[in-house]
Amino acid sequence: MVRRVGALLATDEGSAELAVGARRVRFQSGELGQALADGEVIKVFAFRGAMHYLSPEDGGAYLALRAAGRQWELASWHKYYKLGAADWPAFRESVREALEQGPLTITELGAAVTRKAAYRHLRPVFDDGAGTLIKPLMWQGDMSFGPLRDGQHTFQRLANIPRWGEVWDLDEAGRYAIMSYFRSYGPATHDHIHYWLGEGLSAGRKRLQGWLAQVQGQLVAVDVDGDTAYVLSEDVDALMAARPSEAVRFLPGHDPWVMGPGTKDEHVVPLAHRTPVTRKANLVIAGGVVSGTWSRKGGEVAITWFEANGAPPRQALDEQADRLATMAGQPLRSTLQVV
Known part of the structure; x- marks a missing residue:
C-alpha cells in the first residue's frame, strides 16, 4: 500500500495506521510498526522535510530527488555546523560506523559520533535532537528511522535493510518518480508533478520539466472537465472502463x-x-x-x-x-x- 501511494506521512502513527487500514480488508493495530521493524517499509525525512513511510524499493528514487539541492554544501550550513563540503564524507562515514551494530537513539548516536575530536562541537546539536543535521544523512542513504524503543525514535543504517538498494542516479530517479506519480494519481497535470516532486522534494522546476519531456511519449493526454491531464499509456484502457463510484x-x-x-x-x-x-x-x-x-x-x-x-x-x-x-x-x- 505504501508503494502504491508513493509516500505516507508518518508524523502521527495513529493516522498512518488508519490510512493503511482504510485501504486493506483486514488490518490490526501495530502492523505498520512491525512492517518497519521487518524492513518492509522505511521511515525517513522526505516530502516537505517531514517523516514519511516509503517502500524500500522506491525510497532511493525519492531520496535522490530530495538530495539534489545539496543542502550540506551551503555556506550557511558550514557556518552553523562548522562542517564544510569537504568534511561531509568523513562525517557520514562516522555516522555509518556508529550505527553498524544496530539502531541507536539520537542521544546514543550523538555520544558515539562526538567521541571523535573533529565532531565534539556537535554535542549540543545532538542534545537538541539534531533534526536538521540528520536529514541529509537520510537523503544520501546513510540512515533511516528504526523501530521505537521505549517510546523513543531510533536510527538505523539503511544498508542493513535487505530490500533497500541505494540512492538512485538522479535522472533515472526523476523519470521513475514522475511515472510512478501518474500511475498512482493520474489523470494528472504537469502542475501536479511540480507540486508533488517540486514543492514536496525540492527537485527543481527545470529538472522536472526536462524529465517530463523525456517521458512524454509514454503519456496520453485526456480531457478532465475541460483541462488537459495525462495518464500512462498502459492505463488508458482501465481509465476508459472506469465508472463513477459513490463509495x-x-x-x-x-x-x-x-x-x-x-x-x-x-x-x-x-x-x-x-x-x-x-x-x-x-x-x-x-x-x-x-x-x-x-x-x-x-x-x-x-x-x-x-x-x-x-x-x-x-x-x-x-x-x-x-x-x-x-x-x-x-x-x-x-x-x-x-x-
Whole structure:
C-alpha cells in the first residue's frame, strides 16, 4: 500500500495506521510498526522535510530527488555546523560506523559520533535532537528511522535493510518518480508533478520539466472537465472502463487521497472545504470528493456532513463508523451533523 501511494506521512502513527487500514480488508493495530521493524517499509525525512513511510524499493528514487539541492554544501550550513563540503564524507562515514551494530537513539548516536575530536562541537546539536543535521544523512542513504524503543525514535543504517538498494542516479530517479506519480494519481497535470516532486522534494522546476519531456511519449493526454491531464499509456484502457463510484470512506487528516493531488485540486477538495483539509481534519470521502469530516473522542465519533453534497448517506456513514470501531478495538457511538 505504501508503494502504491508513493509516500505516507508518518508524523502521527495513529493516522498512518488508519490510512493503511482504510485501504486493506483486514488490518490490526501495530502492523505498520512491525512492517518497519521487518524492513518492509522505511521511515525517513522526505516530502516537505517531514517523516514519511516509503517502500524500500522506491525510497532511493525519492531520496535522490530530495538530495539534489545539496543542502550540506551551503555556506550557511558550514557556518552553523562548522562542517564544510569537504568534511561531509568523513562525517557520514562516522555516522555509518556508529550505527553498524544496530539502531541507536539520537542521544546514543550523538555520544558515539562526538567521541571523535573533529565532531565534539556537535554535542549540543545532538542534545537538541539534531533534526536538521540528520536529514541529509537520510537523503544520501546513510540512515533511516528504526523501530521505537521505549517510546523513543531510533536510527538505523539503511544498508542493513535487505530490500533497500541505494540512492538512485538522479535522472533515472526523476523519470521513475514522475511515472510512478501518474500511475498512482493520474489523470494528472504537469502542475501536479511540480507540486508533488517540486514543492514536496525540492527537485527543481527545470529538472522536472526536462524529465517530463523525456517521458512524454509514454503519456496520453485526456480531457478532465475541460483541462488537459495525462495518464500512462498502459492505463488508458482501465481509465476508459472506469465508472463513477459513490463509495464512502473515513480517512485521517492529510491522507494521501488529498495530499497526493494536493489540497488545491478542486476535483478532490472543493474550494469551500479546503480550510479544514489543510488544517488536518479527518476526512469523509464520498465519490472520491471531500464531503465531510469526522472526529473521535472517547467512545464517540462525531461526523460532520457538508450540505452542499446532498443528503448524507447514513447507512454508508454508519458502516464506516463501525469499521473505525473495529480498528480501534472498542465500540463507538456515532453522531451526525449537517452543515
